[in-house]
Amino acid sequence: MTLHVTDTLTGEREAFEPANDDEVLLYLCGLTTSDPAHVGHARTWTHTDVIHRWLEYLGYDVRHVENFTDVNEKIVARVGEVGDDEREVARHYVSEFLEVMRDLNLRRADVYPRVSEHVDVIVEMVETLIEKGYAYESEGSVYFDVAAFDGYGKLSNQDVDEMESQGNPDERSEKRNPADFALWKAGGVDPEEIADHQHEGAAPPEEAAAEALTWDSPWGEGRPGWHIECSAMSTEHLGETFDIHVAGSDLVFPHNENEIAQSECATGQTFAKYWLHTGMVQVEDEKMSSSLRNFTTAADAVAEFGADVLRTFFLSTVYSADPTFSEETIAEAEERWERLERGYERAVEAADSVDAYARVEHPEFREAVAGARAEFEAAMNDDFNTREAMAALLDLASEVNAYVDEREEYDFAALKDAVEAFEDLGGDVFGLSFGGSEGGDVSIAEDLIELVLDVREEERAAGNYERADELRDELEALGVEVQDTDEGPSFRIE
Known part of the structure; x- marks a missing residue:
C-alpha cells in the first residue's frame, strides 16, 4: 500500500513521492531556547519521530534536520534568570532539550543547527533577496516585500490586501506595506520589547538588552529576523527543495508562510513538497503555551x-x-x-x-x-x-x-x-520500550551513577582532580556522558 499524506499547502490527501526514491529529506521547525520544553512540544517531537521511524520502516533513508532558535528577544528576556547573556541562556535550554529528547526515546536528528552559527548564511540569503527585488533596506533593517511574491498567502489561504501588520508596530514607518516582515533588524534589542516577557529573577530590561548578540552586516550591525532563520538553515542542510516540512499548526502563519515566500524567491525552487502540521495540546480548553504559563514541562x-x-x-x-x-x-x-x-x-x-x-x-x-x-x-x-x-x-x-x-x-x-x-x-x-528497558534496572543504574558523581565531587572538593578525571573517564567508557554545569554535574546514558 502506498503512503499517502495530507498536505497543508494543497489541503489534499496525496500519494507520497519523495524527490529521491531512496531518501527522504525532513525538516522540523524546532524550539526557541527561551523556556523549558513542555508537553505540547514533546508531542510534536514524538509524532515527527514516528514519521521518521515509519519512513525508515518503509525502506527510506531519512535525513532529519531540526533547528534550535538561539537568537530571539524572548531569550534575552531570560538574562539574569538562567544565564548572564543571550548565549548562556540558549545553551542552558539547548542542554535541557537534548536531555529530555533522549528521555523520550526520540531518534537523533542528523543535524541540530542553531541560528547563531548560521548568520553568514542568513546574510547571504537576505542579500540575494535584495538583488532579486524581493526585499529592501530601510533605516538599517531589511524587509521582505510581500507584494513582490505572487504566491504570498498560499499556505494560510489569505489575501495580502486583507492581512494585518507584521512585526513590531514601531517598524511600520520603515515598511512599504504593513504586512512586510523583517529579514534583518538594525541594532540590538529594545528593552521595551523584552519587559513583558521577563520572569522573576531576570536582570532589569536595560541590563538584559545589553547582553543581546549582534552581528555586522552590509546594512550595519543588527540581528536576523525570525522567519529567515529556518529558510537559511533548512536549505543549508537539506538543499533548495526538500520533501517534508513539519511544524506546529500555530506556525502556519506567519512563520511558515514567510518561509515559503523568502525561500522560493531566493532559490526559484519549490521550498518543501509536503507540509505537515501537528495539532496543539489543550489544557482546560486552552492551548498549552509557555506564554500562558499553563504548561507541564x-x-x-x-x-x-x-x-x-x-x-x-x-x-x-x-x-x-x-x-x-x-x-x-x-x-x-x-x-x-x-x-x-x-x-x-x-x-x-x-x-x-x-x-x-x-x-x-x-x-x-x-x-x-x-x-x-x-x-x-x-x-x-x-x-x-x-x-x-x-x-x-x-x-x-x-x-x-x-x-x-x-x-x-x-x-x-x-x-x-x-x-x-x-x-x-x-x-x-512507535518507540515504546517493550521488555522492561525503561524499568528498575535503569533506575538502579542511574542511582549508581549519581553515587559515583557524588564521590567525584568530593574528590574535586579535596583537590584530587586527577582521581576526579579518572572517575569521569570511567563513566564515559561505560557510555555515560558527564556534563559539568553551574548547577552541578549532569549525565546522559548514551
Whole structure:
C-alpha cells in the first residue's frame, strides 16, 4: 500500500513521492531556547519521530534536520534568570532539550543547527533577496516585500490586501506595506520589547538588552529576523527543495508562510513538497503555551508518567488533532500502555515456554497476528494515522491474551510472529520500550551513577582532580556522558 499524506499547502490527501526514491529529506521547525520544553512540544517531537521511524520502516533513508532558535528577544528576556547573556541562556535550554529528547526515546536528528552559527548564511540569503527585488533596506533593517511574491498567502489561504501588520508596530514607518516582515533588524534589542516577557529573577530590561548578540552586516550591525532563520538553515542542510516540512499548526502563519515566500524567491525552487502540521495540546480548553504559563514541562511529565505512557498518550490521536492533556487522558494512556506491555510479556512467556511446539498450528491465531500487522501498516500509510495503528496494537494484545488463556499447547511460530509484531511496530516504529528497558534496572543504574558523581565531587572538593578525571573517564567508557554545569554535574546514558 502506498503512503499517502495530507498536505497543508494543497489541503489534499496525496500519494507520497519523495524527490529521491531512496531518501527522504525532513525538516522540523524546532524550539526557541527561551523556556523549558513542555508537553505540547514533546508531542510534536514524538509524532515527527514516528514519521521518521515509519519512513525508515518503509525502506527510506531519512535525513532529519531540526533547528534550535538561539537568537530571539524572548531569550534575552531570560538574562539574569538562567544565564548572564543571550548565549548562556540558549545553551542552558539547548542542554535541557537534548536531555529530555533522549528521555523520550526520540531518534537523533542528523543535524541540530542553531541560528547563531548560521548568520553568514542568513546574510547571504537576505542579500540575494535584495538583488532579486524581493526585499529592501530601510533605516538599517531589511524587509521582505510581500507584494513582490505572487504566491504570498498560499499556505494560510489569505489575501495580502486583507492581512494585518507584521512585526513590531514601531517598524511600520520603515515598511512599504504593513504586512512586510523583517529579514534583518538594525541594532540590538529594545528593552521595551523584552519587559513583558521577563520572569522573576531576570536582570532589569536595560541590563538584559545589553547582553543581546549582534552581528555586522552590509546594512550595519543588527540581528536576523525570525522567519529567515529556518529558510537559511533548512536549505543549508537539506538543499533548495526538500520533501517534508513539519511544524506546529500555530506556525502556519506567519512563520511558515514567510518561509515559503523568502525561500522560493531566493532559490526559484519549490521550498518543501509536503507540509505537515501537528495539532496543539489543550489544557482546560486552552492551548498549552509557555506564554500562558499553563504548561507541564516535558521533563516533569517524563519523570511522573514515564516515556512509554507519554508516547502512548501522544500516539493515541492523529498528529493533526488537538488532544486534551488531563488526569483522565493520561489515565487512559496508562491503561493502554499496560495492556500493550502485558500482551507483549504474555506472548514472550508463552513463546519461551515448554508448551510452545514446532508442529502445533493454529491458523486463526496466525491470521489474527498477520491481520493486526496489516491493519497497523495500512493505518500508518494513511497519513501516519497513529490512532488506528495504536488500535491495531491493542487488538493484537487482546488476541494474545485470549489465545494464551484458551490454549494449553501453543503455536510457536505464531507467537514468535506476535512478539516480532510488538517489537517491530510498537518498538521500532512507535518507540515504546517493550521488555522492561525503561524499568528498575535503569533506575538502579542511574542511582549508581549519581553515587559515583557524588564521590567525584568530593574528590574535586579535596583537590584530587586527577582521581576526579579518572572517575569521569570511567563513566564515559561505560557510555555515560558527564556534563559539568553551574548547577552541578549532569549525565546522559548514551
